Amino acid sequence: MKILLNNREENIDAEKVTVSELLLRKKYSFRLRIIKINGTLVRKDKYDSTFIHEGDNVQMLYLMSGG
Amino acid sequence: MKFSEIAAHLSRFRVGIAGAGGLGSNCAIALARCGIGTLVISDFDSVDESNLSRQYYFMDQTGLPKTEALKDNILRIRPDATVLAFQEKLDRNNIPGIFSGCDVIVEAFDNAEMKEMLIEAVQELMPGTPLVVGSGLAGWGNNDTIRYRKIDDTLYVCGDELSEVSDEFPTLAPRVGMVANMQANVVLELLMKQL
Numbered sequence: 277m278k279i280l281l282n283n284r285e286e287n288i289d290a291e292k293v294t295v296s297e298l299l300l301r302k303k304y305s306f307r308l309r310i311i312k313i314n315g316t317l318v319r320k321d322k323y324d325s326t327f328i329h330e331g332d333n334v335q336m337l338y339l340m341s342g343g
Numbered sequence: 344m345k346f347s348e349i350a351a352h353l354s355r356f357r358v359g360i361a362g363a364g365g366l367g368s369n370c371a372i373a374l375a376r377c378g379i380g381t382l383v384i385s386d387f388d389s390v391d392e393s394n395l396s397r398q399y400y401f402m403d404q405t406g407l408p409k410t411e412a413l414k415d416n417i418l419r420i421r422p423d424a425t426v427l428a429f430q431e432k433l434d435r436n437n438i439p440g441i442f443s444g445c446d447v448i449v450e451a452f453d454n455a456e457m458k459e460m461l462i463e464a465v466q467e468l469m470p471g472t473p474l475v476v477g478s479g480l481a482g483w484g485n486n487d488t489i490r491y492r493k494i495d496d497t498l499y500v501c502g503d504e505l506s507e508v509s510d511e512f513p514t515l516a517p518r519v520g521m522v523a524n525m526q527a528n529v530v531l532e533l534l535m536k537q538l
Contacts, residue, residue, distance in 0.1 A: 312498070
């Protein structure tokens, strides 16, 4: 399936994936992030139960300490 | 558009600033100089001598609550500004009340977990209120890694989203000032659209 990940088209070799699975497949290792799917924020405790489907717009923002 | 017209337009708005450290103090001053009518500032901390390396405070303000010191500094520049200062630790419960009526909120915390908490609270409890996040600004050099991204109409981020502060990689005035002023610039862009 094709999704939009931070405004870039990505091919994912599955019909749907959970948020956790996407993070694993992309080898994303940032400690803290904000994830929005089609404009809706997904909380950390929902990463295992929230699915990403064909055509979804996934936005990730990375949070680093310092300010 | 003349500066007087810009300032007159901006005087109608209220901007919230969550945290009054390196990001918040510098961002608040920039916004005040432009003519924002009301600034809502919140921080639980007091000014420490070590803050003076990058935060908009003065040696004779050490020991004062940051909110009080920042309010004084803003009013020295803009005596006509309204500053609502809340010396409180922000959490999910008090955020909607403290920032109620704000046209835009600036996320200006130091700690990543607090940034996450604020983003979740504003996005979930104050839907439609634009939030301008600062993330990734520690260290020095690398001007070209600092960037701005619009996530959607309610979420914007300034910073490199990569550099994490540590004892060996501190936050320094130039980069934190750059990100603070970028955040202020996003606020202006959003408010100037509402002509």
